Amino acid sequence: MGTPHSRRGNTRQRIQDVALGLFSERGYEKTSLREIAEKLEVTKAALYYHFKTKEDIVISLSQDLCGPIDELIAWAGTQPRTLATKQEVIRRYSESLRASEPFFRFMQENQAAVRDLAIGDSFKERMHALFGLLREPEAELTDQVRCITALFSMHAGMFALQDVEGDPEEKRKAILEVATELVTAANPPNRRPVRPDSAQTASP
Structure with missing residues (x-):
């Protein structure tokens, strides 16, 4: 996806950016197409x-900006x-959040509206998929909590640090460091890795 400057020449993308x-x-509900x-x-x-419709704009933004997450x-x-x-996975997700920060800020600030839009369910599905990639099904509950907290700390940190002085990139790296520590603590390095096709090749 291009930067806001590179997107200005495309009418569809200009509409997305302005909307x-x-x-x-102003809030999703209080903004009109007019x-x-x-x-x-x-x-x-x-x-x-x-x-x-406004929802068409939001759906198009979700498809464009969430492509890297998919x-x-x-x-x-x-x-x-x-x-x-x-x-x-955590490092690349951090990069995706940085590129899509305005969209995720919109979702955070318009949670009630987002729940009623089609993108609400698709976003939940993405979060469940990422959580499933980070956690181990047999892991202790505390380790599973660490994994889900790692994801949400990246979302919360992006908004919580907006008013904190400092370089945006340095703040992003600090959030990434904390999230990585959580995932690392939940997944000891001596745990035997499981290949993605192991369930299919395992003996009955």
């Missing part, structure tokens, strides 16, 4: 050509379930 900014600023069109300085008819889940599913793989 996302208004959703975050206001989005006015901000863009286009007619409602021009806006309708690309998106018929790619990460697909990649991790082909890797051995080693500690190194899980640490790499």
Whole structure:
């Protein structure tokens, strides 16, 4: 996905960027398609050509911005379930969050609205998939809590540190360090790795 500057030449992407900014600023429910069109300085008819509803805009944002997360889940599913793989999952997820920060900020600030949109369920499915890649089914409950906390600490940290002074990249690295520590503590390095095809090749 391109940066906000590189996206400006594409009308569809400009609509997404402006709508996302208004959703975050005013709230999803309080923002109308008319206001989005006015901000863009286009007619409602021009806006309708690309998106018929606000939900269409949000769904398109989810598909575009969550693509890297879907790619990460697909990649991790082909890797051995080693500690190194899980640490790499956390690192790549951190990169995905950085690239999609405005969208995740919108989701955080409009949780009630998101629950009623189609993207709510798809986001939950992605979180369940990532959690499944980090945890071991036979692990103690405390270790499973560490894994799910690692994911949510990355979300919470992104918003909690907004008002804390410091370089954004340094803050992201600090959040990643904490999340990695949690995953590492939950997955001892001496645990025997399980290959993704082991369930199919195991003897009955």
